[in-house]
Amino acid sequence: GENVEQHPSTLSVQEGDSAVIKCTYSDSASNYFPWYKQELGKRPQLIIDIRSNVGEKKDQRIAVTLNKTAKHFSLHITETQPEDSAVYFCAASTRTDKLIFGTGTRLQVFP
Amino acid sequence: DTGVSQNPRHKITKRGQNVTFRCDPISEHNRLYWYRQTLGQGPEFLTYFQNEAQLEKSRLLSDRFSAERPKGSFSTLEIQRTEQGDSAMYLCASSSGGYSNQPQHFGDGTRLSIL
Numbered sequence: 001g002e003n004v005e006q007h008p009s010t011l012s013v014q015e016g017d018s019a020v021i022k023c024t025y026s027d028s029a030s031n032y033f034p035w036y037k038q039e040l041g042k043r044p045q046l047i048i049d050i051r052s053n054v055g056e057k058k059d060q061r062i063a064v065t066l067n068k069t070a071k072h073f074s075l076h077i078t079e080t081q082p083e084d085s086a087v088y089f090c091a092a093s094t095r096t097d098k099l100i101f102g103t104g105t106r107l108q109v110f111p
Numbered sequence: 112d113t114g115v116s117q118n119p120r121h122k123i124t125k126r127g128q129n130v131t132f133r134c135d136p137i138s139e140h141n142r143l144y145w146y147r148q149t150l151g152q153g154p155e156f157l158t159y160f161q162n163e164a165q166l167e168k169s170r171l172l173s174d175r176f177s178a179e180r181p182k183g184s185f186s187t188l189e190i191q192r193t194e195q196g197d198s199a200m201y202l203c204a205s206s207s208g209g210y211s212n213q214p215q216h217f218g219d220g221t222r223l224s225i226l
Contacts, residue, residue, distance in 0.1 A: 006153075032212035043115075043202070043217040044154065051212070089153045093212050096167050098144065101153030 006102025019077045021105045023090035032093035039086045080109045115218035123224045131189045132221045136205030146202040
């Protein structure tokens with residue numbers, strides 16, 4: 001079935017360090033992979049996405065990489081700041097365009 | 112703000128009652144999605160519409176749940192005979208159509224608590 005696994009479930013880093021969150025998907029038809037940031041009590045916010053015809057995408061301190069062969073994709077945050085603290089969700093599209101979400105990673109950035 | 116709007120923000124009801132939530136998508140977005148999110152989990156797909164057509168329903172959606180989007184604009188999600196297990200955040204998202212896999216933008220959600 002359609003499934004997305006996400007690791008780690010919690011991640012603590014010092015301000016200025018890098019953070020990496022990894023996801024694995026099961027549906028070989030998935031071709032769109034967004035990442036959402038959700039702060040406590042707020043809506044999930046799209047921060048970056050990547051399509052299957054691209055291996056890497058960057059937006060300032062955030063980058064996403066995709067390995068279609070291995071069905072892995074990862075979020076990289078460099079020079080982390082306290083305001084990066086939140087829960088991050090990866091997702092993968094299905095052939096019917098709905099999103100399957102991972103279970104989330106709680107990122108804590110300590111000053 | 113022309114983002115996705117959901118009402119009410121919070122709903123507290125007794126078990127067995129019916130509840131209805133409303134979602135107003137970003138204008139001109141013809142796709143509208145409903146998700147459910149429980150504490151510590153990612154959003155879980157429930158159903159989605161392209162214009163007024165309901166294209167897919169999750170197997171998780173029991174017959175107590177129904178969703179409509181009668182004019183292809185706002186949508187309602189109704190839960191009949193609510194149960195304790197229905198307590199969750201109900202999220203709505205919208206995206207533009209035309210091409211597949213356009214970014215989905217979420218509303219703030221409706222938090223449902225069943226007493």
